[in-house]
Amino acid sequence: MKQLILAAAAAIAVAGCHSAPQTPSNANGESAQTTSARSSPSGTSFGGYPDQVSWGKHLVQMSGCGDCHTPKVMSPMGPVPDTTMYLAGHPSQIPPPRINRAEIEKQGLMLTNDLTVWIGPWGISYAANLTPDETGIGGWTEAQFIRAIREGKWKGMENSRSLLPPMSFVAASLNQVANDEELKAIFAYLKTIKPVHNLVPGPEAPLHQAQHAHSAAQF
Numbered sequence: 001m002k003q004l005i006l007a008a009a010a011a012i013a014v015a016g017c018h019s020a021p022q023t024p025s026n027a028n029g030e031s032a033q034t035t036s037a038r039s040s041p042s043g044t045s046f047g048g049y050p051d052q053v054s055w056g057k058h059l060v061q062m063s064g065c066g067d068c069h070t071p072k073v074m075s076p077m078g079p080v081p082d083t084t085m086y087l088a089g090h091p092s093q094i095p096p097p098r099i100n101r102a103e104i105e106k107q108g109l110m111l112t113n114d115l116t117v118w119i120g121p122w123g124i125s126y127a128a129n130l131t132p133d134e135t136g137i138g139g140w141t142e143a144q145f146i147r148a149i150r151e152g153k154w155k156g157m158e159n160s161r162s163l164l165p166p167m168s169f170v171a172a173s174l175n176q177v178a179n180d181e182e183l184k185a186i187f188a189y190l191k192t193i194k195p196v197h198n199l200v201p202g203p204e205a206p207l208h209q210a211q212h213a214h215s216a217a218q219f
């Protein structure tokens with residue numbers, strides 16, 4: 001967590017993460033979108049995959065959810081996904097990097113080398129735990145997951161806060177390309193992965209807001 005990658009890298013990461021979920025051509029050579037658009041609510045078609053969970057796995061891998069939600073470990077070639085923490089979010093025991101936050105929040109954005117911590121004008125956001133543990137999406141319903149993505153709401157609850165960047169961008173991109181059956185398949189897959197107990201820290205407000213709140217409290 002000592003190295004930091006600057007804004008340019010962040011832009012590349014986000015661009016890379018935003019590839020639309022796609023499904024392979026089926027036996028007739030029909031395109032993915034055509035196939036998935038035809039998915040019936042009864043679940044008889046899974047974008048060319050034999051079942052909903054394997055379709056969801058494919059969509060998660062294609063969309064690069066793990067790029068941000070899986071912490072990394074260092075290798076001679078740089079950071080690689082920590083397979084013991086697959087989609088488990090920012091590790092609770094790792095504090096945010098010690099940097100000049102005020103400068104970063106003013107100038108652009110910065111992310112840590114494992115892409116689980118993002119700092120920008122919105123403050124600090126930490127990649128969430130997407131595993132089916134109680135500290136992740138274990139207690140979520142399918143409807144909550146769909147609302148989280150469709151409405152960009154934290155924990156998919158109606159009156160909760162809006163999701164912060166970069167997830168707000170990811171959700172907006174997903175909403176342009178993913179239908180409900182695809183979101184349901186993603187959720188069904190997430191429910192099958194290994195639960196990891198990891199309570200991700202809540203986001204932090206930008207410094208200028210925190211300072212306003214502090215000076216307001218003094219008067």
Ligand code: HEC
Pocket residue numbers: 013014017018060063064065066067068069116118125126127128129130145148149153154155156162163164165166167170174186203
């Ligand atoms: C570019 C990095 C990035 C990518 C790619 C990404 N996420 Fe996220 N995600 C985050 C961050 C950071 C948060 C925390 C946002 C917050 O606290 O508001 C988050 C939050 C979430 C949440 C809300 C969790 C909660 O507790 O409310 C869900 C659901 C989610 N992501 C699902 C996904 C899925 C599914 C994918 C792949 C399709 C994905 N994310 C791809 C960075 C990313």
